[in-house]
Amino acid sequence: MIRSMRPVIVAGNWKMHTTPADAGELARTIAARTCVDGVVRVLCPPFVCLAAVRDAVAGPDAAAPDGSGVAVGAQDVHHEPAGAFTGAVSAPMLAGLATWTIVGHSERRRDVCETDELIGRKLATSRAAGLRTILCVGEQLAEREAGRAIQVVDGQVRGCLAAATPEAIVAGDTLGFAIAYEPVWAIGTGRNARGADAAEIAAAIRATLTALGFPNGGEDVPILYGGSVASSNIDEFMAEPSIDGALVGGASLKPDEMAAIVARAGLTAAARAAADA
Numbered sequence: 234m235i236r237s238m239r240p241v242i243v244a245g246n247w248k249m250h251t252t253p254a255d256a257g258e259l260a261r262t263i264a265a266r267t268c269v270d271g272v273v274r275v276l277c278p279p280f281v282c283l284a285a286v287r288d289a290v291a292g293p294d295a296a297a298p299d300g301s302g303v304a305v306g307a308q309d310v311h312h313e314p315a316g317a318f319t320g321a322v323s324a325p326m327l328a329g330l331a332t333w334t335i336v337g338h339s340e341r342r343r344d345v346c347e348t349d350e351l352i353g354r355k356l357a358t359s360r361a362a363g364l365r366t367i368l369c370v371g372e373q374l375a376e377r378e379a380g381r382a383i384q385v386v387d388g389q390v391r392g393c394l395a396a397a398t399p400e401a402i403v404a405g406d407t408l409g410f411a412i413a414y415e416p417v418w419a420i421g422t423g424r425n426a427r428g429a430d431a432a433e434i435a436a437a438i439r440a441t442l443t444a445l446g447f448p449n450g451g452e453d454v455p456i457l458y459g460g461s462v463a464s465s466n467i468d469e470f471m472a473e474p475s476i477d478g479a480l481v482g483g484a485s486l487k488p489d490e491m492a493a494i495v496a497r498a499g500l501t502a503a504a505r506a507a508a509d510a
């Protein structure tokens with residue numbers, strides 16, 4: 234059964250929170266409280282905290298290629314591998330610090346005017362450096378209210394994927410490329426999308442991946458939901474067969490919330506494994 238072969242992923246985006254002095258302890262606590270079979274866990278602290286988080290989850294908690302353990306991700310990456318780009322961090326520089334990255338987060342589209350074309354280059358350089366990459370897409374509230382959510386997300390996916398071939402993006406790694414559907418109006422607002430709406434967008438994204446020639450029609454690409462995810466609403470998303478986990482912002486800084494979110498995601502992972510057996 235194709236659907237159940239997709240991994241279940243919970244990624245935490247710590248945004249501009251924590252310091253090198255306290256990030257390790259938070260990561261250690263979350264790692265210890267989220268040991269759930271079948272859930273790929275990724276923590277994305279600020280750049281300056283990557284080493285502390287890496288060290289905190291080393292040992293039994295360290296990420297393995299199969300997604301067990303806790304992986305460390307960067308929240309962004311530059312679109313060039315090296316050069317005269319003051320203050321920037323490139324994908325090759327992350328070697329030894331992070332194995333994942335997020336590209337295209339709406340806060341970066343909003344704050345530094347990142348375009349789909351630029352985000353596509355970030356995706357390509359990340360994958361070329363072997364970083365597993367979460368591409369964020371999502372519509373504004375006015376676009377949803379105008380009935381244009383699917384059209385907007387389709388345009389973002391096509392724009393971001395124009396710079397590389399599907400084969401280069403996936404590169405034979407089932408965890409290599411994921412898409413996070415994050416409606417902008419749901420991020421940090423406490424107002425989450427409905428599970429059915431997220432599922433509708435996920436289906437539309439997979440239709441776009443099919444049209445773009447992704448292997449197996451894009452059925453193998455995990456699609457996460459993000460936008461005010463909490464322990465109180467994660468079930469709504471995990472109940473949707475087309476949704477493969479969550480990109481969690483504010484709640485990912487709270488160990489109790491992360492423990493509950495990952496536990497709920499683990500139920501979906503177990504159900505998928507049973508359906509596969």
Ligand code: PEP
Nearest residue numbers: 420421459460461482483
């Ligand atoms: C995010 O940062 O990607 C996010 C979804 O944030 P929040 O969960 O706080 O809405």
